[in-house]
Amino acid sequence: MKNNKVLIFITIILLVGAAGLLAYDKLDFGKKEETSGEQSIDDVLKVTVDIGEIATNLLDNRYVKISFMIETDGKNSKEELEKRKFQVQNIIITELSDMKAPDLQGKEGKQGFEETLKSKINEILNEGQVVKVYITSYIIS
Known part of the structure; x- marks a missing residue:
């Protein structure tokens, strides 16, 4: 029973982490601004x-x-x-x-x-x- 709780806890942590990484990427938080300042x-x-x-x-x-x-x-x-x-x-x-x-x-x-x-x-x-x-x-x- 204790093993199941640990497995569920690890699964939840992994899912929350994956959702966080996905949101980070989709919202462009991880992308750096162009340093040259030039527009497209x-x-x-x-x-x-x-x-x-x-x-x-x-x-x-x-x-x-x-x-x-x-x-x-x-x-x-x-x-x-x-x-x-x-x-x-x-x-x-x-x-x-x-x-x-x-x-x-x-x-x-x-x-x-x-x-x-x-x-x-x-x-x-x-x-x-x-x-x-x-x-x-x-x-x-």
Whole structure:
């Protein structure tokens, strides 16, 4: 009789332990966070807005056709940016109208323009902020 009680007690302990391990694994308690801090591309796309293609004249009477994707810091800022898309397009056209083709050439030119847009767009956002502006296509003629 005493042997049965010990066997039942050990079985219960093993079942509780197995249930605990299963819960630990299923609830992701055992998974380490990524140490690099980088988001997956799926996470980036969830907070990114496609501004689309903009075609306009530059200050030196050249013509630019350019497209952008803008990454925000969260869902709320993405939603606001989508509503303010027309204002963002206005900012882009206004900035481009004061530039010459050489201002956009090279890596520094494009990165400088992206940073300018990021700063100007952040000025109009009430919810969150722009993390990065990406030029996705670019043609000057």
